[in-house]
Amino acid sequence: MADRRLQVFHAVAKHGSFTRAAEHLFMTQPAVTFQIKQLEEHFDTRLLDRGHGKVTLTPAGEIVFAYAERILGLSDELEARVSELTDELSGHLNIGTSTTIAAYWLPRLLEGFKRRYPRVLPRVVVGNSQLTEDRVAARDLDVGLVEIVSDQPGVERRSAARDELLVICHPAHPLARAGKLAARDLVGHAFITRDPGNAIHVLAEEFFRVGGVADDEITVCAELGSLATVKHLAAEGLGFAIASSAAIQRDIREGRLVAVPLDPPLYTPLEVILPRDKFRSRLITAFADYATEQLARMATAPMKNL
Structure with missing residues (x-):
């Protein structure tokens, strides 16, 4: 108007x-x-x-x-x-999301929400979790779906669920035979990591630090913004990577990758974030509630369709 x-x-x-x-x-x-x-x-x-x-x-x-x-x-x-005087929600909804959530969680979220509210027009911006958090804090986005726990004062967060992070590699890779892998077990092997600002990049750095592995002991062979490229290089035997369980189910079923749990286990949070102190329409509230509920449900459901 x-x-x-x-x-x-x-x-x-x-x-x-x-x-x-x-x-x-x-x-x-x-x-x-x-x-x-x-x-x-x-x-x-x-x-x-x-x-x-x-x-x-x-x-x-x-x-x-x-x-x-x-x-x-x-x-x-x-x-x-x-x-809000009408029964049916409508209007534009500006959603920011991390690359992993966009690829493996968001399609089912949007499908269900659009079936419930067909007059809503979602507009999705994909970036890493840090970029999405910054844009929500700046009020450029109505809602964000990220894999980091936000501590920005301008952001209100809702913890929806968590997804386990696993080491992935080619089935013939030396790490593929392990039952679980500590930080020290990964030293000496080529590491395919994510781009700075990506949630998994941050969590992997913390995993190595807590495990007593210094930065110069990690053999980084590639730093990539694309999860698909990370999985491709790992499947081709160029090194190991750390990835979300939701992102690798099909690759494991088809035999391209092997997944090994970390020791201690490592999880990425699935968070719904909103600008703090901004006027919030019923549409934004409805989507945030729906996303929080559905992410929690999907995280505990079988991953066969991912």
Whole structure:
């Protein structure tokens, strides 16, 4: 309901970039530029300074931005309050999720939620857990599904479940014959790890530290943002990796990978996070409740369909 020009201007000012604003709004960059031009023509003054790869607010832009925050907030609240008078939830839902949850948990979550509320339009942004947490704290996202325990003051968290982390490797790899593996057992073997900011990367570092293994004793052979690539390299015998149980069930059934428990056991949390102190519509609350409940249920159910 709010003026689209104000929405676009607010996004550009908040992200400091036409490109990032376009990505956030699911628009093209020329369309964003056009909306800003229209708003500046309306006020007959420049609102943004463009230079050195960053967008900054002019004095007039600072005033417009302050009012835009208030107007857009009231608009969201108005839409939510009126929609809550109807029985059926509807509207856009901006969800951020880690790569593992996006691939192995989110499809079933969205299927069930869409069947229950067909008029809801989910918009999903995939990134590592740290990036998702930061975007929820910045109120760029309505809700996040992550694999870290958030301690950010701007985030409210709900612990939904946990998933065991396992060592994965080719069936002929020397580690494949072990019944369980301590940190010291992994020294001397090539380690295929995840990218910094990924929850499993952080948990693996802590596992080695607690196990008395120094950083220089770990033979990292690759650091990857793609879980599919991690599994492929492990299945090809290039080293071992640490992965979520949910992410490897099919590979184990088909014989491409072997999974070995860690000693002591290591788990990744499955958390639902929300911006703290933000007006929360019934739609956001309903999805957060549903995701928390369903993640807990799926974590205890057989993994045969994953």
